[in-house]
Amino acid sequence: MPSIDCQHIRNFCIVAHIDHGKSTLADRLLEQTGTMTVREMKDQVLDDMELERARGITIKARAVRMEYKRGGETYELNLIDTPGHVDFHYEVSRSLACCEGALLLVDAFQGVEAQTVANGYAAIEHDLAIVPVINKIDLVQARTEEVADEMRQSLGVVPDEVVRVSAKTGVGVQQLLDAIIDRVPPPKGDPNAILQAMVFDSHYDKYRGAITYVRVMNGVVRKGDRIRFLRAGAVYEVLELGQFVPRQRACEQLQAGQVGYLICNIKSIADVHIGDTVTVAQGEAAKPLPGYKPLQRMVYCGLYPSDGQDFTELRDALEKLSINDPSFEFSPETSEALGFGFRCGFLGLLHMEIVQQRLEGEADIDLVQTAPNVTYQITTRKGETLEIHRPQEVPDPGQIEEFRQPIVRVNFLIPDEYIGAVMNMCHERRGVQKSLEHLSAARVMLTYDLPLAEVIYDLHDKLKSATRGYGTMNYDLIGYEPADLVRLDILVNGNKVDALSIICNRGDADRRGRAVVKKLAEEIDRHMFEIAVQAAIGSRVIARETVKAMRKNVTAKCYGGDITRKRKLWAKQREGKKRMKSIGSVDIPQKAFMAVLHTGDEKK
Amino acid sequence: MATMGEPAPCDTLFLGGGTPTHLTLGQLTRLLAAVERWFPLAHGGEWSVEANPADITLSTADLLADYGVNRVSLGAQSFDADKLSLLERDHRALDIRHAVEICLPRFTSVSLDLIFGAPGENLDAWKQDLQSALELAPQHISTYGLTFERGTTFWGRRLSGDLRSIEEDTERAMYETAIDTLTDAGFEHYEVSNFARPGHRCRHNEVYWSGGRYWAVGPGAARYVGNTRSSNHRSTFTYLRRIRSGQSPVAESETLAPEDQAREKLVLGLRKMEGVLLADFERDTGFAPHDLAGGAISRFIQWGLLAQQGDRLQLTRSGLMVSDSLWPEILRR
Numbered sequence: 001m002p003s004i005d006c007q008h009i010r011n012f013c014i015v016a017h018i019d020h021g022k023s024t025l026a027d028r029l030l031e032q033t034g035t036m037t038v039r040e041m042k043d044q045v046l047d048d049m050e051l052e053r054a055r056g057i058t059i060k061a062r063a064v065r066m067e068y069k070r071g072g073e074t075y076e077l078n079l080i081d082t083p084g085h086v087d088f089h090y091e092v093s094r095s096l097a098c099c100e101g102a103l104l105l106v107d108a109f110q111g112v113e114a115q116t117v118a119n120g121y122a123a124i125e126h127d128l129a130i131v132p133v134i135n136k137i138d139l140v141q142a143r144t145e146e147v148a149d150e151m152r153q154s155l156g157v158v159p160d161e162v163v164r165v166s167a168k169t170g171v172g173v174q175q176l177l178d179a180i181i182d183r184v185p186p187p188k189g190d191p192n193a194i195l196q197a198m199v200f201d202s203h204y205d206k207y208r209g210a211i212t213y214v215r216v217m218n219g220v221v222r223k224g225d226r227i228r229f230l231r232a233g234a235v236y237e238v239l240e241l242g243q244f245v246p247r248q249r250a251c252e253q254l255q256a257g258q259v260g261y262l263i264c265n266i267k268s269i270a271d272v273h274i275g276d277t278v279t280v281a282q283g284e285a286a287k288p289l290p291g292y293k294p295l296q297r298m299v300y301c302g303l304y305p306s307d308g309q310d311f312t313e314l315r316d317a318l319e320k321l322s323i324n325d326p327s328f329e330f331s332p333e334t335s336e337a338l339g340f341g342f343r344c345g346f347l348g349l350l351h352m353e354i355v356q357q358r359l360e361g362e363a364d365i366d367l368v369q370t371a372p373n374v375t376y377q378i379t380t381r382k383g384e385t386l387e388i389h390r391p392q393e394v395p396d397p398g399q400i401e402e403f404r405q406p407i408v409r410v411n412f413l414i415p416d417e418y419i420g421a422v423m424n425m426c427h428e429r430r431g432v433q434k435s436l437e438h439l440s441a442a443r444v445m446l447t448y449d450l451p452l453a454e455v456i457y458d459l460h461d462k463l464k465s466a467t468r469g470y471g472t473m474n475y476d477l478i479g480y481e482p483a484d485l486v487r488l489d490i491l492v493n494g495n496k497v498d499a500l501s502i503i504c505n506r507g508d509a510d511r512r513g514r515a516v517v518k519k520l521a522e523e524i525d526r527h528m529f530e531i532a533v534q535a536a537i538g539s540r541v542i543a544r545e546t547v548k549a550m551r552k553n554v555t556a557k558c559y560g561g562d563i564t565r566k567r568k569l570w571a572k573q574r575e576g577k578k579r580m581k582s583i584g585s586v587d588i589p590q591k592a593f594m595a596v597l598h599t600g601d602e603k604k
Numbered sequence: 605m606a607t608m609g610e611p612a613p614c615d616t617l618f619l620g621g622g623t624p625t626h627l628t629l630g631q632l633t634r635l636l637a638a639v640e641r642w643f644p645l646a647h648g649g650e651w652s653v654e655a656n657p658a659d660i661t662l663s664t665a666d667l668l669a670d671y672g673v674n675r676v677s678l679g680a681q682s683f684d685a686d687k688l689s690l691l692e693r694d695h696r697a698l699d700i701r702h703a704v705e706i707c708l709p710r711f712t713s714v715s716l717d718l719i720f721g722a723p724g725e726n727l728d729a730w731k732q733d734l735q736s737a738l739e740l741a742p743q744h745i746s747t748y749g750l751t752f753e754r755g756t757t758f759w760g761r762r763l764s765g766d767l768r769s770i771e772e773d774t775e776r777a778m779y780e781t782a783i784d785t786l787t788d789a790g791f792e793h794y795e796v797s798n799f800a801r802p803g804h805r806c807r808h809n810e811v812y813w814s815g816g817r818y819w820a821v822g823p824g825a826a827r828y829v830g831n832t833r834s835s836n837h838r839s840t841f842t843y844l845r846r847i848r849s850g851q852s853p854v855a856e857s858e859t860l861a862p863e864d865q866a867r868e869k870l871v872l873g874l875r876k877m878e879g880v881l882l883a884d885f886e887r888d889t890g891f892a893p894h895d896l897a898g899g900a901i902s903r904f905i906q907w908g909l910l911a912q913q914g915d916r917l918q919l920t921r922s923g924l925m926v927s928d929s930l931w932p933e934i935l936r937r
Contacts, residue, residue: 527929528907528909528926528929528930529907549926550926550929551772551773551775551776551925551926552749552772552775552776552779552925552926553925553926553927553928553929554749554779554796554924554925554926554927554928555796555927555928556747556748556749556751556796556797557748557797558796558812558813558872558875559809559812560812560818560820560825560826560827560828561621561820561824561825561826561835563812563826563828563833563868563872564826564833564835564856564858567868567871567935570871570928570931570932570935571932571935571936573932574932574933574935574936585903
């Protein structure tokens with residue numbers, strides 16, 4: 001590949017809400033630039049994991065190099081794909097840091113959504129040139145001009161600058177390519193300076209090890225160079241480098257302004273840190289690039305094998321999964337109730353669901369999952385600071401000086417008729433209102449600070465039902481705040497089931513306790529004996545429900561012709577208990593471990 | 605029966621699974637003669653026949669007795685007209701009384717089947733049925749809680765909301781009342797649903813419950829020969845077609861490993877009120893109950909569902925009531 005001057009490079013990304021047509025637009029750009037013919041293209045090449053397709057979201061970023069000729073000049077366009085979900089906020093910010101421009105894509109019917117605003121502001125914060133795009137203008141219900149006005153209101157976009165396209169039919173795509181070249185500035189950077197490149201993504205290849213995606217900011221990296229990862233402090237030799245066109249294509253060097261990949265015989269993807277800086281191994285190193293953050297897991301849960309399932313099978317499956325997902329972490333833990341299992345950390349609830357589905361779908365593991373919880377901080381009387389990843393770790397109340405919980409700032413974008421409903425929902429969750437802005441005559445952005453714990457479980461679902469599906473939300477961790485928190489324990493027949501403990505606000509404890517034991521009592525089948533289900537704070541029981549003993553369960557007729565059928569029937573009842581955990585002779589179904597999420601504010 | 609090849613002498617015979625007494629006298633005579641030829645009853649053997657109370661006439665009873673039938677089991681179900689109609693039976697209380705009067709002098713044992721827990725039935729009505737049965741002085745009584753099973757008209761009627769099952773507490777009270785009333789009246793409660801005056805237990809059924817072997821003839825009939833349990837096709841038509849074309853009538857067959865045979869025998873044995881004698885069981889099967897399901901057994905003993913006295917392991921009253929919940933643990937390998 002001949003060296004190319006920065007003036008002919010454009011690095012850009014597409015920021016959009018889910019379903020606004022990002023993947024279709026990416027396909028169309030690849031097609032229009034001749035990077036890929038229609039025949040080569042599966043639908044939506046950028047999302048290549050089946051699960052992503054099923055969920056309609058892009059989980060992992062990728063970068064594709066396109067070549068575009070205009071007026072005798074050849075341009076290199078690098079499209080850096082960004083994850084579209086809130087859980088992957090940090091990854092999005094690193095991808096943005098690799099670009100000079102962003103296509104801000106909005107659906108001509110759906111209009112501006114919470115993620116559009118969040119990602120749009122993130123792009124503006126990174127000083128990117130914004131190319132506003134309205135997609136799906138071919139739709140009958142398209143309200144293009146109104147949406148352009150919403151973009152003006154919410155993001156300060158000049159309506160005249162909005163490129164109107166239909167990624168589906170190809171209308172406007174040519175103009176969009178021109179806009180990218182004209183409006184996105186070429187990268188700055190000095191090819192003669194010391195190598196400085198940003199790691200913005202990675203994936204694992206079973207033959208080559210970790211493949212690192214970089215944007216070269218300054219200098220040049222060549223095949224055979226020895227390079228240093230500043231954060232990880234590790235030195236490697238570059239065995240191969242290249243670009244994605246969209247398949248991996250090796251080249252001799254990547255220079256300032258270019259985007260590509262490095263293969264350096266890195267055994268584990270966990271050794272590649274997103275946001276890390278690559279520089280030379282010897283001599284004066286470049287400065288680390290700003291904005292690096294270690295991965296932050298927001299949500300934790302326990303994963304245990306069901307009765308009769310193998311612990312080592314689960315461990316192998318988790319290991320296999322983590323090879324391609326460094327953002328997911330797991331460490332062995334034991335629970336008195338559930339035995340040996342793993343405490344797993346996730347970027348968010350969606351991430352947790354994806355991991356769980358992969359485990360069950362790909363590895364065929366029967367899991368018992370405990371309710372998700374956030375990370376709390378405790379300062380003890382002795383002045384120690386504890387990070388609490390699971391409720392069992394909460395010390396005795398007497399030892400706690402301060403109990404802090406993570407707070408997130410949540411932006412809701414909603415039609416204004418639902419303001420009241422959404423405000424109620426936030427107040428019930430101890431939210432603090434920060435602002436209320438009209439984006440257009442009928443659309444409002446409402447901002448609240450809320451405890452993360454109140455957000456992760458069902459706030460999104462609640463928002464959807466409170467706004468008939470029209471509301472969207474986005475959140476960002478802003479810090480920890482002290483709160484009056486307690487650990488609520490659950491006892492089944494007097495035995496504390498550690499995996500069922502939760503942390504909640506003291507003021508909510510009675511309501512939560514009642515709701516949880518009621519739900520648990522419903523989930524537990526009747527046994528041969530009575531079962532008491534209690535909620536307690538310390539030694540004080542605050543709620544109790546009883547699962548009555550089975551009164552009569554006896555087969556009347558068991559003669560010659562009945563025996564085989566009855567035996568099979570009884571044996572099958574044993575099978576039905578597979579997805580259960582026996583705790584002190586009480587069979588607790590998997591679903592019951594999620595019962596602790598019942599908040600008790602469900603309205604009839 | 606001719607497929608047996610040569611006559612097979614039997615200790616017990618049971619003509620049931622429907623109502624053989626529906627046959628005309630001529631047909632019944634042919635049946636009895638064939639049974640007598642191919643399955644000659646040993647001296648002192650037991651020969652039971654199931655009968656619909658309305659079918660019992662003097663001549664039927666005489667015919668049965670002439671061929672050596674010595675036990676009749678009458679599908680009485682109830683003495684209450686409404687309950688009988690709900691249960692879709694075509695006889696009246698009077699038919700039962702009449703049938704018992706005819707049978708008592710002709711057969712060693714007369715048994716009555718009773719059903720409790722019919723939709724709408726209350727405890728008093730059930731007590732009345734028990735009293736009526738006792739007044740007729742049969743030697744044997746079987747009581748069955750009504751069950752709704754897939755494929756029956758009752759299942760559909762309950763599904764459509766036409767019938768409702770009674771409360772579990774009431775059903776339990778009815779079952780306990782039956783046990784108390786009948787044992788007070790001098791009956792031995794010897795299996796979950798069976799009560800007999802001393803010396804009048806159904807020996808044939810006891811073969812089933814002790815894991816013994818038996819032959820079978822007829823549509824849907826089940827046999828246990830060698831290590832194999834098998835049953836004939838349930839459809840009379842298919843059964844006949846197969847027999848006539850010289851094919852085997854067997855629809856399903858299952859060969860049990862020794863350990864599974866033992867587990868099954870343990871469950872069936874525990875459904876008998878006298879329970880299981882541990883040493884005998886181990887001698888017969890090669891497996892000790894505590895080796896098969898020691899954990900479950902000790903737990904059930906601890907919860908008062910099973911009791912062990914010396915060498916005998918048996919259900920307690922509360923264990924009996926929920927016994928179906930015990931069996932999965934014992935059957936599990």
